[in-house]
Every structure is written in C-alpha cells, then in structure tokens.
Amino acid sequence: MSQLSILLRIPEAAVETQIPIKQLGLDSLTLVELHLTMEGEFQISVDPEYFTFSNTVEEIAGLFQKCLLEPLLQTSESTGDNQPKVIDRSDVGEIPLLPIQQELLQPNVVAPSRNFVMLLLRTPVAPDPVQIRRVLEWLVARHDAFQLRFRFFEGRWHQEYATSENPVQFEILNMRGLRGERVKAQAAAVEEELLRGFNLERGPLFRSFLYDRGSQERGLLCLAVHHLAIDALSIITLVAEFNQCWSSLERGQGYPSLKLPDPSFGSWARRLSSMAQSREVEAELDYWVSLGASAEALSPWDTIFPETCEGENTTSGSTIEGEVTGKQADGILRDWNTAHSQHDLFLAALAFSWSEVTHKDYCYVELEHYGRSESYGESRPQRTVGWLVHHFPHLVKVPSLRNKINFCDSVRKSRMSVPNEGVGFGLLRYMSTNEAVRDQMGKITIPRLRFVYRSRLDDTFRSNVAFPIMNHSVYGQDSVPEPHNPALVFYAQRSRQGFEWHFRHSQRHFSEDKVHLLNQRIKNFVQNLHNPTSDS
Template sequence: RTDTPDNIRLVAYIVPTTTPAPTVTELRDFLAKTLPAYMIPAAFVTLEQMPLMPNSKINRTALPAPDHSRPELAATFIAPQTEKEQHLADIWQSVLGLEEVGIHDDFFELGGDSILSIQVIARANEKGLHLTPRQFFEGSTIGQLAAAATDAPRIQAEQGVVTGPLPLTPIQHWFFEQDFPQQHHWNQAMLFALAQPLQPELLETAVSHLIQHHDALRLRFNNTGGVWQQYNAGLSEIIPVTRIDLSNLDADAQKTAVSHHAAIQQTTLDLKTGPLLRIVTFDCGDTQPDRLLIAVHHLAIDGVSWRILLEDLQTAYAQLQNQMAVSLPPKTTSYQQWAERLLRYAASPEAIADLSVWQQMAKAAIRPLPRDFTTTHMPSEATSQEIVVSLNATETEALLRDVPATYRTEINDVLLTALARTMHTWTHSPTLLVDMEGHGRSQLFEDVDLSRTVGWFTTVYPIALTLSGSNNPGSELKQIKEQLRRIPDHGIGYGILRYLGPETAVKTQLANIPQAEISFNYLGQFQQAPAASDTLTIAPESRGSDRSLDGTRQYLLDVSGGIHQGQLHITWIYSPDMHQPATIKRLANNFINALRDIITHCQEPETSGATPSDFPMAQLDQKKLDKLMAKMARRK
C-alpha cells in the first residue's frame, strides 16, 4: 500500500476463522517458515469480512489503511506517566512517524538513528527539556531521557548577531587543502515545487531573519599570504533573493528555463564578499506550481543544517503571513564558539590520547581498488556518473525496526558490513580503507549544544574495516560493529589532530596515512524532514551542478545512502574513465544482496547476541563473551 508518499509497505488482511484469532507474532512466525523475510508483511489488519465488489472480487480500494502502530518489541508497552515523558513521547512519535511509543522502548530499535536523535534533542529543548547527545546514547528510552533531562539549559548561547574572526574548522581546512579550481562553486542546493506562490516581500523579510539568526550564513573568507581565514560579517541591507518570471512559457519551456537559470545561479556565490546563500523563485504562472531554489555554499551548511534552515524558513514566512512578529527557536552554540573550542581542544591531552587509534590506520595492509581502465590522473567531476540501488519499503522497515535489536547495532554498522562484504568479494582483500563521513555533532564538551546550529560540521576520517573471512552475516556484523566502536567520538578527533593540532610531526604523520579510494556517507531519513511537507516538495527539474565540473574527483567511488519515502536508496558515484558501468552496477547489486542477507539473518528465530562494546567494563573479547552468553542461556 501507498497511503502517503512517506509510507509504502506490504500489508496483510486477515479474516480469522478460529477463536481466538491468531496473534501477529503467530502469523509472522507461520509465514517465516515459507517466505523470505522481505516478503513478510510489515502490517497485519484483521477484518470481519473482506470488502467485495458486485462481481465478488475483493474491493482493494475499500481495504482500510493500517495504523502507524508501535512495532512489536521485547519491551512491554508502558504509556508515559509524567509530563516530561509525554512531551518526549510526542516528539518521538512525530520524528519516527509512530502513533504511540512506550517509555521503555529503545529509540534505535524503533528505527531512529543519530541524525534523527539531533532533531529529537532540538525539539525537546524547545519544550524546555534539555538533553545532550551523550545522554541520548547512554540511555535511549523515554524513561531514561526523562530522568536525565533538566529544566534549565546546560549552555548559554549568544542570542544576538555574532561577528568577528573565527578559526577554520577541520572540514574547512580540508576544503581549502583541495585547492579546487572554482572554490566559490562548491554548494549544497535544493529545488522545490511550491504548494502556493510566495509573496516576494514576505520571502525577503523571512530570509533576512534567517541570515540574522544563523551566523554561518554570514561567513566570509580571505586568502592572505596563502593562508585562508574566515570571519562572521555583520548584517547587510542586501538580501540574496531573486525572482525570475517564466509565466509566459509553456510547461516544457519552463522546465528547461528553470534548469538553465538554476545552473547559472549556483555559480554566483562569493567567498570573499558574499553572499554564501542564494534564493531564487521561479514564477510559473498558472501553468504549474512555482519553483524555489535554495543554494548555500558547503562552507556554511551540511545535511543536518538543512533540516533547521528549512524549518525556520517556513516558520518565519508563516508568522509574517499571519502578521506576527518573527520568533525563531533560541540559538544554540554559535559556529564561532565551536571553532574556537576545537582549536583549544586540539592541544589538550584528551585529543592527543586518540593519536594511537589513527596511527593504526597507517599500519593496515591496503590493496588498491581494481580498475577497469588505467590513467595517470584522477578524473574530473565532469566525468562523474551514478548508479542508484534500493531496498523496497518492507525491507527498509525491517532494516530500521528488526535488525538493530539483534546485535544492538546502529544503521551504519549494518551498511558498512554490507559494504565490506561487497568489496571483499571484489578485491579479495580482507581489509578495506574507507573515508567515513559523519554529521560531526558529537558531544565533546558538556557546555556546547549544536542541535540547532547551522554550519558545516561534517567529519571525515579513515577507518580500516577488516573481515575474518567467516562469510557469516552475524559474525561479520559483530566484527564491523566492534571496529566502529573503537573509533572515539565518531571520528571527530582525526580532523582535529590532522588540521588543528600544535605538533607539526603529528600533522605530517596523519597526512601520510594512505588515501582511501572510497568514501561512505549515510545521510539519514528524509521522510520526516521539513522538505517533506505540504508547503515544499522536491521539484523534478535539474537544479544544475552543485559543484564546478572543472574540479578533480577525490575518490574512485563515493557511496552514499539515505531513506526517502520509506525506502533506502544507495548511490554509487564513479567515473567511466576508471570503471565500466557494468562493474559498478554489479557492485551496487552485490551490496544490496549483502544487505538483504544481513536483514534475513537478523530476522531468523533465536538470532541474537552481544558484543564487547555492549559491556565495556567487563573487558571481554568476543569469544569469551559468546561463551558467557551461551552459559547464561543454558541456565534459563
């Protein structure tokens, strides 16, 4: 069924012939004996009788939609008891798309991930429940979080306009290190279809409030003597909103014109004088809905920031439309303060303590990735092609709701296990060096809150993923999970030491770690993002290139994934100068098949287990822990 664009799933309708009727668990277990996991319905609806048409065939349109009920979990459902618990339950239900959650339900077993947890923290703060990312991962149930939440904010963020110089962050150092040929054209952008035309004067006013509220949108960059510096500019009377009238064109001509103008507008950002933000409305008259292009230089935005920016744009515009004063949620820690704290932290003993983790990466035995064609240089961005593969809605729901509880995993554990298995088959090497991208908002400091801060926080760090060759999905999933858990603070320390540390020898050592030839980035779930609203929907036209095509590719393969409209989509970007399309298609399909193997394994009866990182104080390796768990199971 497709009841909404964000909810696509396989549904079973049952008319019981026995009393009592079979439970959902009994039905699932019965079907599991004859069907593969991805064919087992995601929802079961019990009816007194099937709705029929006059010809006695089932009237499919009359079948009722299943509700968004809580999935079956090991934890017994207990409803919220306190006001704090109810506030958190309301937020979880909104973010996860569920009708009810219990206070002992685990957020990640319900399908949550670290990116969605940031949204929960931000919304909780707005309700006066102040939480940190660390608290979220230490206790990921409503009961635990309600007990940990405080009424007073843990940080005091500057609520005014932040101006003045600030250090470059690690990811910004990385950007300028690449020496891209057209640095002003390296953006993130979105093109929307509008449910209703926007009033130009209200849009300009709303955008001016965004620029005032989110300081990173006012960043400026100068190169002095070969050294890049940045500062927060003050407010400007110039609002970067442009209107293009296409109302005299037919639909096909409008489509061409939108793509043409969008491509041009993406090249108009200026690192030195600004703006770093460009907003363009396309007036399509009565032919079709108007279009809205938002382009922001990547130096000022990342994936998490988009959720904040779009939400605030819609909030500000709606308030102005209703003749209300614009009131956005309180600001969290400024990008300026974050950059300054990172620079100070880089010289601390805590930062240096992580060095040994990264030194191990240099010792890994890494084979170059196979190539179909040999060239002496990396191809340009202009040659980039992509192949997209997907799980269906039922498989995606199983990935989010069934898999995490089996071995207490997060989605990155599962996706990277599938990637490691795929690449092992291709390279015949047990170890794969990957550059991992993360959202970079891990809590290093107790007095910092980044849940509503716009900026480029992304972390990029190398990790060597090694498989033992067992060819067992469960065993390999546990191996990769443990290797990821050994990376402190989700890898943020690598960039800090690599670019901000005071010791030149350390910087040189980290710079000499072998360059990964493949990158991986999980972008999160987008069905609950503000873009998936009644106001803004993704437009079908091309928005032009986000980056200059004159630049050089950084990796042979870029693998990224996200969940859109209830399905996991994995994009493989490559250059035909290096690989034939058939090669990448085969890799992409092998990845999806490896993912299905893991899902099926985790859905098998009696499949469960723990890994050493689940019990850090016990100091057990996997073998000893497995023996202990087996012994405890026998006693039961």
C-alpha cells in the same frame, strides 16, 4: 506522540513511551526535525541539551509541559517589534578553518566558487514575496555561517566574518502562465547563473529565487548556499526554522522567539581548535598512525584503483543504484532499527562485497560523520548551521568465515572502537599547532573509497509544512582536490519504501563494470541476510 508517529511512519499506538527514543529508530536528522517541529507547534524554545536520544517519550512530554508553564525563552533577544537580534559577531578575529573546510580549501588551489547546495521548496499558493524576504532576512541574521568570507594570502586560506552587512539576495522570477519546456528553461537559467560561482571573498554565500507561478498555483522557492556554509543537518535546521517563522508571521504573532544557536559556527570552530591542542586529542595520535601504517602495509593502492580509463574524473552514480523494499526492508528495520545499526549494516555490506570484488581480505574506507555529537565533553552544536561534517579512515577486516550476521556485529564493534567517533583524525591532521603531529598525520593515506549513510535526509520535511522540500542537489563535488576526491563513493539511505543506495565513481580509477558488480554483491548481501544458505 503524533509527531513521532509521523516521523517514524508507525501507528501512534505502537509508540512506546517508556524507552529511550533512540530505540524507536530515531537518528540525528529525525531528532533535530522532531525537536524543531515540536518547538514550532508549541511556539516555545527548548534547549537542545535537554532533548537527547536518552530521553523517553514520557520525559519529552514532561519537558515540553514544563516549558509551556515556565517558558525558557530569551526575552532579551527581542525588541519592541519582536525583531530578534542577530547573532553576536563582535569578535572580528580569524575563525579557524574546520578540517572539512581545509579539505576543500587547500593551499595554492583556485577558489572553489562552484561548490554549493541548492534547495527547492514548494510554496503555498500565491505566497507574499515581502513576507518571504522577511523570513529569509530573519533566518540569515540567526546564523553566522552566512557571514563567513574567505581570502587567500600568505600561502593559505583564511576565514573571517564579513566586515559589512550584505542584503539578502532575493530575486522574483515571473513564471506566470509558463508550462513545460519554458519553465525548465527558466530554471536552467538560474542553475547556469549559480554555476558561475559564489564570490568567497565578498559574498554573499546565500542566494534565493522565488519562482512565481501566479495567484492560482503553488510556486517554488530556490535557496542556494555555498557548501562552505552548509551541510545536511543544516538543511534540516534551515527548513524547520523557515517554516516556524513563516507560520508565526502568518498567525500575526511576529517573529518566533527562538533561542539563537549555541554555539555559533565561529564559537564551535574556535572550540575545536582548542580541542586539537589538548592532551586528550593528542593521545589519539598512536591510534591513527597505527591505523595508517596497517592500511599502507596491506596493499599498494594502484592495484585496486589503477589509472586505466580515460575520460572525465568522475561521473554521477545515479544509473548505478539499488534498493530493498517490502518484507526484506521490514526485516532489516526489525533487526537494525537505529540509524547507527543501519549505518553499520551497509558498511558491512560494502566491506563484504568489496572483498569479493577486489579479492582482498580487508576494506580501507573513509567514513563520514555528521559532526554534531558531544565530543571531548563539549556541548553539541545541534542547531548550528555550517559545514560541520568530518571524515576519517577506517579499516574493516573481512574474515574467511563469512557468516553475514556475525560479520555485521563485528563491523559494529570495529566502528564503535574508533575514538570519539573519528573527530580527532581531522583535528590532529589539520588543526593541531604541533608540526610534528601534523607531519605524522599527513603521511596517513586517505582512502580512495568513501561510505556515506544519509539516513532519512531525503525524506525530511517533505510534507506537513507550508514550504516542504521538493528537491536538493549538491554541485561541485567532482572539483574537490586530491586526496579528498575519492575514486568511489557509496551512498545509502532510508526511503519511504525501505532502503536505497547509489554510487559516484571515477571513470579513470574504477570501471563501470566493477561498480555494477559491486552493486550486485551489495544487493545480494542485504537481501540474503537471513538466508543461512547464502553464507560462504
């Protein structure tokens, strides 16, 4: 109850115990955070398959009580010194590239060595560097994605495990007594070193730096991982497990006896490859081909994204942003209280506003899914670290009668009609061994507009742990090759005050004035949802 109260930021007394936790407003991020936080608090391991959105609070409490009485720990994973075994990588064959990886690793494209994610964690006062290294080694050994290596030969990219173990790269930077600009200069030097790139063929894909501020101050732990090995939900898993292990070592209990992720990244990639050849997935071909044909027939894209502006390909959207707070945010949370409904609300706001700005009665948009739902009967890779998200196109028709509430419901139904949450699009386009299928899927135009709903990603593990997240940044997004580098990306997310959003756009294809206009229309849509006089 207390953990749910903290995560949802509602009074403990307001947490209902008899309804599925999804109805309380949990999303995939907070479900993982709740799961791992409770495992850490009770020092037990609970199979993710028994920890789902359909559970009630009462059922979760009973599950943890059962686990405390009859532990579900894999005692065979620990040796005499409580050192867990590393994940099994005995299968040394090639690992299929996931669709999202193939978007980045296209044939005849220079190795994308500068695409990485950087996390900054606040340390306790004067943390023991030896213990930090032990935790990092334990963490890296648990997740096979950190051992991936990438080589280009025979006209395409290949993914395999490293043939030899690499020590964890952990550097200690002496920042004792430094203040202001000198601290910034040290941090900038680390960033500059990382921007030189990761060696995808030899590794490592994981690097770490401790900013040592002395015995009286809290420092920073910088974790940098190449994007081919990590995504948003992986960040939550890594930070949760890091804090669990640190706390266990601090209590003198040794390494936590957590189950290894099941499936591992390599196992999941092979499962997806098998799924791509199945009749069930191939049965979706007509849906995707029909969608592509409909989008192609509506309008030539160069009328919406003309190449008229000179300059850099993309620019940060940090200065073009918006938010809703206070009573307006409370009203949204009351009527759209789940992550899926909030996703659909902002998708509706984008499509509605897009129609007004472009004077089109449709919005062809690429959606991003976190990639950890149960697909085609396979178990969820809930605690698997890796780049598992997937993209798929979606067409939203915008009616002339524009009642906003009704339009939101229409968008929800349209999104729910997508088969298997869009997983099949990437499987058929990139992983099918049927050349005719890949040829048909390859002709589908990728939208130049992308929508990403980040939910509470930037608000997880910000407190209540020894190493809270201070900041995370993604580098190299602009270098993704065509056609997977959209001209305009709209990001929306929950915040402590309500909801916020921002844009990343191509100056060559979508002017800043249009982005500002689109931003204002989205803000009007969200702020006036319950104002009947605002409907066109």
